[in-house]
Amino acid sequence: MFLENTFETAGLSAKLSYINFKKEKTYKLLKPAVKDQELTNLITLVATKKDRVAFGNLFKLVGPRIKGYLMKLGSNDIVAEDLLQEVMLTVWRKSETFDRSKAAVSTWLFTIARNKRIDLLRKEIRPQLDPNDPMLTPNQEEPADEKYSANQESVKITDAINMLPDEQAKLIKMTYYEDKSHSIIADELNMPLGTVKSRIRLASTRLKKLLEGHLHD
Amino acid sequence: MIKHHIHPEILMAYAAGKTSPSVSLIVASHITLCSECRKGVESFENLGGKLLEDSDPVEINSSSLESILGKLDNIELDDQFDEPTDKVNSFKNIPSVLSKYLPDTDILTDEWKKSIGGIKYFDIDLGDFKQNTHARMLSIPPGRKLPHHGHESQELTLVLEGGFSDENGSYNAGDVAIEDENNIHTPVSDPSEGCVCLVVYEGKLKFKGLFGPILNILNK
Ligand SMILES: [Zn+2]
Numbered sequence: 001m002f003l004e005n006t007f008e009t010a011g012l013s014a015k016l017s018y019i020n021f022k023k024e025k026t027y028k029l030l031k032p033a034v035k036d037q038e039l040t041n042l043i044t045l046v047a048t049k050k051d052r053v054a055f056g057n058l059f060k061l062v063g064p065r066i067k068g069y070l071m072k073l074g075s076n077d078i079v080a081e082d083l084l085q086e087v088m089l090t091v092w093r094k095s096e097t098f099d100r101s102k103a104a105v106s107t108w109l110f111t112i113a114r115n116k117r118i119d120l121l122r123k124e125i126r127p128q129l130d131p132n133d134p135m136l137t138p139n140q141e142e143p144a145d146e147k148y149s150a151n152q153e154s155v156k157i158t159d160a161i162n163m164l165p166d167e168q169a170k171l172i173k174m175t176y177y178e179d180k181s182h183s184i185i186a187d188e189l190n191m192p193l194g195t196v197k198s199r200i201r202l203a204s205t206r207l208k209k210l211l212e213g214h215l216h217d
Numbered sequence: 218m219i220k221h222h223i224h225p226e227i228l229m230a231y232a233a234g235k236t237s238p239s240v241s242l243i244v245a246s247h248i249t250l251c252s253e254c255r256k257g258v259e260s261f262e263n264l265g266g267k268l269l270e271d272s273d274p275v276e277i278n279s280s281s282l283e284s285i286l287g288k289l290d291n292i293e294l295d296d297q298f299d300e301p302t303d304k305v306n307s308f309k310n311i312p313s314v315l316s317k318y319l320p321d322t323d324i325l326t327d328e329w330k331k332s333i334g335g336i337k338y339f340d341i342d343l344g345d346f347k348q349n350t351h352a353r354m355l356s357i358p359p360g361r362k363l364p365h366h367g368h369e370s371q372e373l374t375l376v377l378e379g380g381f382s383d384e385n386g387s388y389n390a391g392d393v394a395i396e397d398e399n400n401i402h403t404p405v406s407d408p409s410e411g412c413v414c415l416v417v418y419e420g421k422l423k424f425k426g427l428f429g430p431i432l433n434i435l436n437k
Pocket of ligand 1: 247
């Protein structure tokens with residue numbers, strides 16, 4: 001069922017590397033699986049030229065992972081396919097709004113998939129930050145030598161996750177990948193609810209510091 | 218200067234798409250005002266992107282690409298994809314993500330329910346009552362003292378105008394008070410400006426949080 005050579009299908013040769021949850025009991029992240037630059041180039045072609053070939057290649061590259069993400073969160077094959085179509089239609093329509101100087105393509109796709117799932121599957125409202133709100137406070141000053149780079153960000157996140165104890169990394173992944181409440185997670189892991197909550201608190205606090213570059217506090 | 222922030226685990230849950238509509242509302246409102254927590258959410262969204270990148274791929278149906286390419290034509294005909302523009306924000310210090318759920322007029326209109334001691338409130342229905350999560354705007358007159366109380370379930374209070382203080386310090390515009398342990402508070406609203414705030418609470422309709430006594434009275 002799992003495609004290991006999706007990239008060849010798309011005529012590209014990026015190597016796949018992903019965690020096999022069942023075989024290796026590890027929650028460490030591996031090196032980037034998809035080259036951000038390749039995806040950025042495809043999205044740029046979609047945005048500027050409405051290039052359907054580029055769009056098709058993008059679909060082949062990212063579709064299997066978006067579908068995998070949606071299925072992990074509990075969608076069956078049919079629902080995941082429908083949602084994936086909605087995600088990709090949004091990519092087509094909003095490709096001009098993707099800002100490569102601010103985020104990786106994978107982050108942009110993640111937020112679209114997340115929102116579509118909440119909107120169409122859970123049928124819930126998701127109040128969101130309005131980027132044009134006059135009330136918006138200015139961003140914190142970034143040092144000039146810390147300009148955003150998708151590759152550096154990717155390395156930083158990999159390092160940050162890998163610095164967490166396995167158990168905390170696992171809880172973080174469950175937060176993103178599994179549609180389960182803290183009490184269900186506690187049952188599954190045979191842990192008291194309070195322990196699950198305090199470990200998630202500990203892990204997220206540490207991650208936030210690591211991701212923001214505060215390594216020593 | 219914001220001193221009281223939203224806990225990282227709530228920022229992470231919001232970024233992961235796990236928060237209820239009411240909690241999302243208070244997070245989105247706070248990060249409009251707070252660049253530090255906004256940066257935190259961005260970091261956790263980057264993590265989400267990274268995890269998506271690393272997730273197990275699942276084979277796509279063979280007809281899927283053809284099907285989506287067929288849909289692109291219709292989209293090109295209909296270019297109206299932007300969400301409708303928000304209504305005018307009639308509140309001075311309220312983020313637009315929040316003001317669009319409030320009555321379209323002044324804070325003193327009849328749509329805000331009146332209660333004892335000049336307190337006014339407005340319930341925001343985001344459809345998550347069934348999950349036992351609720352959002353309520355409160356307007357509290359200056360210098361109102363509240364009795365000692367404890368609390369059980371999680372309650373988040375975002376100050377929008379004025380403020381309040383208690384044993385733990387003072388809370389001003391943009392600050393979030395998070396109540397989920399057995400603290401004891403005696404909050405007093407700002408002596409000159411009072412306090413306008415958004416309260417989001419989970420659990421049964423029994424308030425034990427910061428403005429719990431007021432909220433309980435209002436629910437009778
Ligand atoms: Zn904050």
